[in-house]
Amino acid sequence: xxxxxxxxxxxxxxxxxxxxxxxxxxxxxxxxxxxxxQELGKRPQLIIDIRSNVGEKKDQxxxxxLNKTAKHFSLHITETQPExxxxxxxxxxxxxxxxxLTFGGGTRVLVKP
Amino acid sequence: DTAVSQTxxxxxxQMGNDKSIKCEQNLGHDTMYWYxxxxxxxxxxxFSYNNKELIINETVPNRFSPKSPDKxxxxxxxNSLELGxxxxxxxxxxxxxxTGELFFGEGSRLTVL
Numbered sequence: 001x002x003x004x005x006x007x008x009x010x011x012x013x014x015x016x017x018x019x020x021x022x023x024x025x026x027x028x029x030x031x032x033x034x035x036x037x038q039e040l041g042k043r044p045q046l047i048i049d050i051r052s053n054v055g056e057k058k059d060q061x062x063x064x065x066l067n068k069t070a071k072h073f074s075l076h077i078t079e080t081q082p083e084x085x086x087x088x089x090x091x092x093x094x095x096x097x098x099x100x101l102t103f104g105g106g107t108r109v110l111v112k113p
Numbered sequence: 114d115t116a117v118s119q120t121x122x123x124x125x126x127q128m129g130n131d132k133s134i135k136c137e138q139n140l141g142h143d144t145m146y147w148y149x150x151x152x153x154x155x156x157x158x159x160f161s162y163n164n165k166e167l168i169i170n171e172t173v174p175n176r177f178s179p180k181s182p183d184k185x186x187x188x189x190x191x192n193s194l195e196l197g198x199x200x201x202x203x204x205x206x207x208x209x210x211x212t213g214e215l216f217f218g219e220g221s222r223l224t225v226l
Contacts (some may be wrong), residue, residue, distance in 0.1 A: 036215075043217040
């Protein structure tokens, strides 16, 4: 089955700096790669996703890149703000796996004012 | 108007007891899931149902029994609770297919004493 590795597990940045989180996946059949943000005590919520026919996608301060050949994808947050502090999860979903979404281990991001 | 709702939000119980968590979604989705989030924040899939039919069972102990009376509901019953069952359990739903957003419930925090 799919295996998703995520690094780093914790990330501390100064407000205004950029944050980068990287993930690798194992199943070449995966074609959907979402990113979820989980604030303390809350549910995970989708912030951005990318499909395998696209190499990059941007939404305001957030961007994702996908390298299908190397089987890795990354989340970039620019101009970080204190409200970006949360746990971020990457995930991968193979085409024929019963709608299964496999998550990475999570990255705890702390933005220091 | 909550999209995915689960009850109860908190459960504190003794080892050996049996407990249930209920989940309902009003999004018209065909697929529902149970995920377990442990103290290290790993989000691990347990079960997935599509139109009331079990399609994913991730080697979860058979003390855990999901039940889907209809496609809008997915309940989780746990027998003979153990200390290691303490976690936050998230219900989630999604449209059929592997590229749709996964919507999570608020989570049910289970503490086994």
